[in-house]
Amino acid sequence: MLQFTELVIENFGPFKGKQNIDLSDANGVTIIWGNNGRGKTTLLNIIRYVLFGTYQNRRGMDVDLPSLANIEAKQDGVYEFKVTLKMLNDGIDYELTRQYSPIKSVKIPQKNDDYVEDVFLKKQGTFLSADQREHELNLIMPSEVSRFFLFDGELLEEYEELLLEDTKNGASIKESIEQILGVPVLTNGASDTESVLEEQRKEKNKIAQSNAQTEKIATQMTTLETELQEHLDEQSRLQDELDAEYSIKAGLEDEAKHSERISSLVKDLENLEAAIAEKQATKEGLLSQIVVATDDAWRGLVSTQVDTIIKSIDTKLEELENKDNSYRVASQFMDDMKQAAENHHCHICNQDISAEKLEALMAKITAASGTYSGLSTEEKQELQELRVRKGNLNSLKGESKKAILEVLEKQLAGVEVEIGDSLRQKKAIRDDLESYGDVETLSRDTRENVKNLANSMKKIENFKEGIAKEKEKIDDIKSALASLEEKLNKASTDAETQKAVHKVELCDAIHQIFEAGITAYRDKLKKDVERDATELFVQISNDPDYTSLEINDNYGLEMVHRSGRKVPLRSAGFEHVVALALIGALHKNAPLRGPIIMDSPFGRLDPTHKNNITKALPKMSEQIVLLAYTKEIDEQNARKTLGGSLKREYRLTRVTSFNTQIEML
Numbered sequence: 001m002l003q004f005t006e007l008v009i010e011n012f013g014p015f016k017g018k019q020n021i022d023l024s025d026a027n028g029v030t031i032i033w034g035n036n037g038r039g040k041t042t043l044l045n046i047i048r049y050v051l052f053g054t055y056q057n058r059r060g061m062d063v064d065l066p067s068l069a070n071i072e073a074k075q076d077g078v079y080e081f082k083v084t085l086k087m088l089n090d091g092i093d094y095e096l097t098r099q100y101s102p103i104k105s106v107k108i109p110q111k112n113d114d115y116v117e118d119v120f121l122k123k124q125g126t127f128l129s130a131d132q133r134e135h136e137l138n139l140i141m142p143s144e145v146s147r148f149f150l151f152d153g154e155l156l157e158e159y160e161e162l163l164l165e166d167t168k169n170g171a172s173i174k175e176s177i178e179q180i181l182g183v184p185v186l187t188n189g190a191s192d193t194e195s196v197l198e199e200q201r202k203e204k205n206k207i208a209q210s211n212a213q214t215e216k217i218a219t220q221m222t223t224l225e226t227e228l229q230e231h232l233d234e235q236s237r238l239q240d241e242l243d244a245e246y247s248i249k250a251g252l253e254d255e256a257k258h259s260e261r262i263s264s265l266v267k268d269l270e271n272l273e274a275a276i277a278e279k280q281a282t283k284e285g286l287l288s289q290i291v292v293a294t295d296d297a298w299r300g301l302v303s304t305q306v307d308t309i310i311k312s313i314d315t316k317l318e319e320l321e322n323k324d325n326s327y328r329v330a331s332q333f334m335d336d337m338k339q340a341a342e343n344h345h346c347h348i349c350n351q352d353i354s355a356e357k358l359e360a361l362m363a364k365i366t367a368a369s370g371t372y373s374g375l376s377t378e379e380k381q382e383l384q385e386l387r388v389r390k391g392n393l394n395s396l397k398g399e400s401k402k403a404i405l406e407v408l409e410k411q412l413a414g415v416e417v418e419i420g421d422s423l424r425q426k427k428a429i430r431d432d433l434e435s436y437g438d439v440e441t442l443s444r445d446t447r448e449n450v451k452n453l454a455n456s457m458k459k460i461e462n463f464k465e466g467i468a469k470e471k472e473k474i475d476d477i478k479s480a481l482a483s484l485e486e487k488l489n490k491a492s493t494d495a496e497t498q499k500a501v502h503k504v505e506l507c508d509a510i511h512q513i514f515e516a517g518i519t520a521y522r523d524k525l526k527k528d529v530e531r532d533a534t535e536l537f538v539q540i541s542n543d544p545d546y547t548s549l550e551i552n553d554n555y556g557l558e559m560v561h562r563s564g565r566k567v568p569l570r571s572a573g574f575e576h577v578v579a580l581a582l583i584g585a586l587h588k589n590a591p592l593r594g595p596i597i598m599d600s601p602f603g604r605l606d607p608t609h610k611n612n613i614t615k616a617l618p619k620m621s622e623q624i625v626l627l628a629y630t631k632e633i634d635e636q637n638a639r640k641t642l643g644g645s646l647k648r649e650y651r652l653t654r655v656t657s658f659n660t661q662i663e664m665l
Contacts, residue, residue: 001090002140002594003623004047008084010099011073013042014660021662023595025647027622031638032662033630034652039660040627041152044599048150050083050098052143053119065100065112071658079109089140095122096137141594145180147173148583149594153601156579157572162556170554177555181525182591183518190514197507201225201485204500208488211497217488221481228477235470242463249456252449271569272426278568279419286412306393313390320375320383327374337365387411388565430457525589526551533557533578533585539616540577542608549581557582573605580613584620595623602632614638618645 007021021043023030034040049055055063069081082099097120102109109115121133128136141149161170178184202225208218340346341361344353353361375383394407489501530551537549537559546567549557557578559567570578580601587593602610610633617624639646649665 001622002592003088004085004595004625005088006084006086007043007047008082008086009046009662010080010082011070011078012046012068012081012083013070014039014658015042015662016070016072016655016659019662021650022648022664023623023625027618028645028647029617029624029626029642030648030650031626031628031646032650032652033628033635033665034660035630035654038652038654040629040652041599043627044150044152044597046083047085047597048146050085050096051137051141052146053098053117065115066109068100072656087140093122093124094136094140096120141592142179144176145592147176148180148586148590148596150597151583152599153576156576156601159556159579159582160575162552162554170556174554177586178522180586180590180592181529183522183525186514186518186521190511190518193507193511193514197504197511200500200504200507204488204497204504207497207500208492211492211494213493214488214491214497217484217491221484221488224477224481224484228474228481231470231473231477235467235474238463238466238470242460242467245456245459245463249453249460252453252456269426269429272422272429275568276419276422276426278566279415279422281566283412283415283419286408286415290408290412310390310393313386313393317383317386317390320379320386323379324375324383331374334365337361341365387414388563430454526553526555528589529555529582529585530557531585532588533581536584536616536619537577537581539619540581540609540612541574542606542612549578555582573609576601576605577609577613580616580620584616587621593622595625596621597625597627599627600629600632601626602628607634610634611637611641614641617642 003023005022005024007023008018009015009020010018021030021032032040032043045055055068069079073079073081080099080101082097084095084097087094087096097118099118100115101118102114103116106114119130119133121128121136123136159173162173178187205218205221205225208214209222211218336347340353341358344358345351346353391407391411394404485504492498492501530549533551534549537557538547545562546559547562548560550560550566551557559570559574559578561567567574583596587596602613605613614633614637617626639649651663651665653661653663655661
């Protein structure tokens with residue numbers, strides 16, 4: 001287990017002179033208090049910097065080195081800055097120092113090239129070589145998993161992308177999760193055994209080609225293997241292109257965020273994609289219910305009472321559905337009228353609208369706009385709950401299986417209609433994004449950005465389609481190869497070919513063991529992470545109706561209501577709670593364990609959640625360093641809640657605008 005024991009800072013950022021933070025106590029929590037602008041986030045970045053040699057701002061951009069030196073120290077003629085991190089990893093002492101000094105020929109450094117970097121790592125008091133240093137640091141904390149140890153509370157919402165399919169950031173987070181959980185040990189083994197297996201197959205085919213009995217089959221296999229490699233190369237190329245396009249799309253989206261409308265459209269598109277995924281899951285659930293629908297004898301005993309309840313539900317359902325249908329019809333009619341007014345042409349009757357009639361039509365549109373109102377959020381939720389309740393009650397009735405299936409099929413049809421509507425909305429939004437290139441009110445750069453964003457989305461879809469097609473071809477070739485290999489094995493009678501066959505079979509068996517191990521290990525990890533995340537979530541959440549978390553293949557966690565329904569579109573506050581529960585669960589199940597340094601994780605949370613998270617901190621990791629601004633959480637309450645788990649407290653005190661002192665409380 002990794003533990004930080006001391007951080008020493010010299011003239012770095014707002015920290016003038018030599019200052020230190022003692023973390024040498026055993027397991028527990030250290031709180032560093034500081035108002036905004038006093039250097040909390042800088043402390044977090046300093047730790048990243050000393051470990052990995054990079055310093056980035058909140059937008060992920062590298063910061064120029066001269067700007068890292070303390071301003072007042074530079075005014076005093078001191079341009080060097082330095083960080084030392086002392087650590088204890090599995091009982092071994094390490095001391096890592098990273099410092100920047102002006103090169104001798106430069107009196108006043110102005111740019112990166114004016115500095116020289118020195119990095120030192122001592123292990124048990126002995127300095128390591130550069131290669132040894134990098135190897136040891138990668139073992140202590142790989143940069144790929146640092147997001148789970150060092151994180152800014154404002155960025156916790158990025159974990160929501162684990163609930164979405166095919167997002168670059170979500171895939172990156174999933175990869176980091178599997179890294180911290182140790183999955184690459186098995187995946188690397190599977191990759192290595194697969195390489196050996198392919199080599200043995202090639203050797204077997206080479207031997208078989210020299211044998212008259214198997215020459216024809218072996219030649220066919222060689223041809224297919226060449227074709228297979230071509231498709232694998234093309235799939236790999238397309239995947240690289242897709243990954244690159246995801247990065248381009250992410251950059252374009254960042255540029256587009258300055259436009260409120262574009263940002264809103266992009267967000268609507270993301271919400272629609274999430275809603276479509278949820279409705280698809282609902283559809284799958286209904287299909288499963290249709291498959292397993294059965295009758296039980298006892299259901300007939302409660303049919304009368306159930307019918308009475310259903311009648312009352314039907315009355316309310318009819319009221320809500322009529323209101324919803326009226327709104328939909330009215331909305332469609334209003335959209336048609338508005339389109340007719342906008343185009344000066346009615347597409348229903350295929351007639352142009354004169355200027356005289358246009359004024360009358362606009363008046364009618366204005367008058368009719370407030371006549372109908374759709375369902376409120378509460379009514380939509382009530383409608384959904386009533387439908388679910390009615391479906392559940394119908395399942396209790398002692399009628400034939402046909403009646404139950406009719407209910408489920410009706411619900412299924414409704415869900416399919418909703419999916420279709422959402423897909424049409426998704427297309428409309430994409431079309432809307434493309435059309436922005438013609439809006440004169442947008443700047444030239446913004447219009448170009450929107451066009452590029454729309455093109456990028458199209459490219460991503462094309463790459464995904466290409467990858468899917470290549471996969472189909474690869475699967476077909478593999479199937480054909482498997483068939484030929486079976487024929488080859490049966491036709492192999494000479495000792496040399498049979499020996500080659502046995503080698504292939506042995507390598508294949510070993511490879512299958514790794515593949516099965518990966519699947520089993522992943523399944524176990526997901527169950528363990530889901531269980532431990534749920535335990536933390538229940539402790540933190542202030543809503544007793546949210547009883548658990550459910551994990552998906554990307555390690556994304558969805559909140560589950562006591563009714564069994566997943567909670568859609570959760571708030572930013574609950575997103576933080578779920579993310580913290582995930583991080584705590586990962587630390588509990590990871591082979592690599594270490595301290596958690598978190599900056600301002602309470603920003604969007606209510607007092608109850610803040611207190612619950614504070615209470616849960618010691619359970620998230622053996623060592624916690626919390627960077628909190630004054631009043632973010634109540635100091636006295638935090639001390640009382642943590643009790644003996646609180647080991648140290650520091651305060652970042654302002655001396656001047658460019659000078660912050662770290663004071664122990």
